[in-house]
Amino acid sequence: MTIADSITPKQEGKSHNLDSTINLKRQMIVILDFGSQYSELIARRIRETEVYSEVISYRTSAEQLRQINPHGIILSGGPNSVYDEGAPLCDPEIWNLGIPVLGVCYGMQLMVKQLGGTVERATRGEYGKASLFIDDPTDLLTNVEEGSTMWMSHGDSCTQLPDGFKILAHTDNTPCAAIAQHQQKLFGVQFHPEVIHSQYGTALIRNFVYHICGCEPTWTTEAFVEESIREIRAKVGDKRVLLALSGGVDSSTLAFLLHEAIGDQLTCMFIDQGFMRKGEPERLMEIFDQQFHINVEYVNARDRFLAKLEGVTDPEEKRRIIGHEFIQVFEEESNRLGPFDYLAQGTLYPDVIESADTNVDPKTGERVAVKIKSHHNVGGLPKNLRFKLVEPLRKLFKDEVRKVGRSIGLPEEIVSRHPFPGPGLAIRILGEVTAEKLNILRDADFIVRDEIKKWGMYHDFWQAFAVLLPVRSVGVMGDKRTYAFPVVLRLITSEDGMTADWARPPYDLLEQMSTRIVNEVKGVNRVVYDITSKPPGTIEWE
Structure with a gap:
């Protein structure tokens, strides 16, 4: 059986037409996706614990989940409010499967609403870092430090919990930051443990995967x-x-x-x-x-x-x-x-x-x-x-x-090769691509990579490369006037390429790159450094 046999893809947003063959004996956690930008990241964090995970549609029925037989279910965040007309809902029979469930942000609010609690627009939204104060350090929050930072991104809050639920943690603005119904193994967190800004997010995920769901590290x-x-x-x-x-x-x-x-x-x-x-x-x-x-x-x-x-x-x-x-x-x-x-x-x-x-x-x-x-x-x-x-x-x-x-x-x-675009140097040459420009850029780009390797910094950058601009500028070389191309240096740091920041390499490294490019690459008399992050810029110039 495959997950594709069991799931009807979503009609909007990301699709989940998954047709990879799944070994049903393999321990796994499934993530029901409600349109969160972090759904993939949740799956990655679980896999980092050496437990298999997949992202599937929130429309997956309880019966389909029973056939898939996961060890645990995670409900992702999402852009909606649970009280909105047409808000995405999961099959309410999921709560009766006897499978541990962790709701994250929207997923927690949906759990609360479907089980009889109340979710309302918060007096104050909570976005960014927040300190987590622990009321119950057992189960989900084992080894999560008091006052540690968690990443919040919500405008709604749970104002009344369903019967049998208790508060595990709170923040200054959110009374119900983490909740649990221990008997049914239903848990919820208002924050995002999967993002890097959540200090003990990985510990929380490991608690859910190992201690609550009983998984073992078999995804190696x-x-x-x-x-x-x-x-x-x-x-x-x-x-x-x-x-x-x-x-x-x-x-x-x-x-x-x-x-x-x-x-x-x-x-x-x-x-x-x-x-x-x-x-x-x-x-x-x-x-x-x-x-x-x-x-x-x-x-x-x-x-x-x-x-x-x-x-x-x-x-x-x-x-x-x-x-x-x-x-x-x-x-x-x-x-x-x-x-x-x-x-x-x-x-x-x-x-x-x-x-x-x-x-x-x-x-x-x-x-x-x-x-x-x-x-x-x-x-x-x-x-x-x-x-x-x-x-x-x-x-x-x-x-x-x-x-x-x-x-x-x-x-x-x-x-460990730096990512490289399919069209290659053709989109790092702005304007028309010619054999002359390719030779210039290829030599300049080699110097950039050669220098960061010599400095032992190759792995410090997500990408490091040169760009050739379709303009010329005046320079002086050997007491003679030059009119040649400028080269842009682009050194960035990133985790996944979705966002990026310009790197802050040593000035001596930039100077060495500039000196070598101007001296060794015929047709270049000026080197500049791009200090634009993504967004608002992009990694590539074209």
């Missing part, structure tokens, strides 16, 4: 790898599999995992569009083909892509052209190398949660590929490419992919 990297290899072999048999290799951690981990499972039945295709960083195509082929003997077909399409971008300055048009051309090259080369029965995709769990983009073959019932989810994809594969899909990573978050990569021998230089 080793267990995932063993299970995935068995599933891949069972599904693929003696058929051939094609993988579009980008050099990023997702496709590289997938390549290593598939090679471990099916060996030479795997063919990787690396399409070099000419927009990668200095030395990366050569290093990629050295690692995969020469060092680990994984079959990689190298396709040199640099001139083809560059010709397509001649005269193009609009960033969205660049992306569209690159995506379309990638599809064309992939189709041509797959026909040349084929036939293949399966296409391997590096689909991750956030893709599954966020996207309902599935296409089912009416004859076989198998999902078929309508797009490549690799760093190079922008558009989508033609529908006449009738591959069946192999997506072993679709249960994983990004940090879990890195753990899997390390466990199966993927070199650290790939595992």
Whole structure:
């Protein structure tokens, strides 16, 4: 049975068309999503305890949950008020399943309302950090320190608890910050333990997962790898599999995992569009083909892509052209190398949660590929490419992919590689992309990465790169006037790329980068530093 068999996707917001096969013997916690921006984060925090979790629709019925048989249920937060007309509601029979439930923010208010309590608009909303004062330190709040900081984000409050509930904790503005009905194992918190700002949020989640739900840490990297290899072999048999290799951690981990499972039945295709960083195509082929003997077909399409971008300055048009051309090259080369029965995709769990983009073959019932989810994809594969899909990573978050990569021998230089956009340097050159500008930016970008490695700071940044502007400025070099390009340095810190802050590296490091770029990169006479966070800016300039 799969969760997809049991769940009707939501009609609005995020979809939950989950079709990954679930081992019903595996201990798991399910998160009923009411539209919270933090639902994925709750799942990640649970998985960090080495217990499996999935985000599913709030419309999942009690009977469907009984079939799934989770060890615990978490009700997420959400943007609604429980007393709003049309507010999302869960099946009230959930409270009678005998399965422990934890309501978070909206989830707690829904629990209170459906069980006979009262939720009203608060006199004062509570947003941001708040000190938590503990009334009952047992069960849910074991080892949560008195007065510790928790993250609040609510305008409603519970003013009357249902029968049998008691208050576990309060804040200055919220009398019912944590509640419990111990006999039925129903718990609620008004704050968000899943966010990093909640000091003892992880401890609270561990209390729920381990002590209240009785789970054990069985969701390990080793267990995932063993299970995935068995599933891949069972599904693929003696058929051939094609993988579009980008050099990023997702496709590289997938390549290593598939090679471990099916060996030479795997063919990787690396399409070099000419927009990668200095030395990366050569290093990629050295690692995969020469060092680990994984079959990689190298396709040199640099001139083809560059010709397509001649005269193009609009960033969205660049992306569209690159995506379309990638599809064309992939189709041509797959026909040349084929036939293949399966296409391997590096689909991750956030893709599954966020996207309902599935296409089912009416004859076989198998999902078929309508797009490549690799760093190079922008558009989508033609529908006449009738591959069946192999997506072993679709249960994983990004940090879990890195753990899997390390466990199966993927070199650290790939595992910890900074994120890189699919269109590559083409969208770090503002305006028209030319061979001259690519050479300039490639050399400048190499110096940025080379210096942070020399300083031992590569892992201090989410990304560190250079941007080439489509303007020129006056300079003086060797007593001569110059009129050359400026380069922008972009060094940022982030946890997940959703938000980001500009990094505060040592001035001496910035000076060394600037000096080297101006001296070593012909065509550049000025270096500037971007101090814009996201939001209001974005990580990339285009």
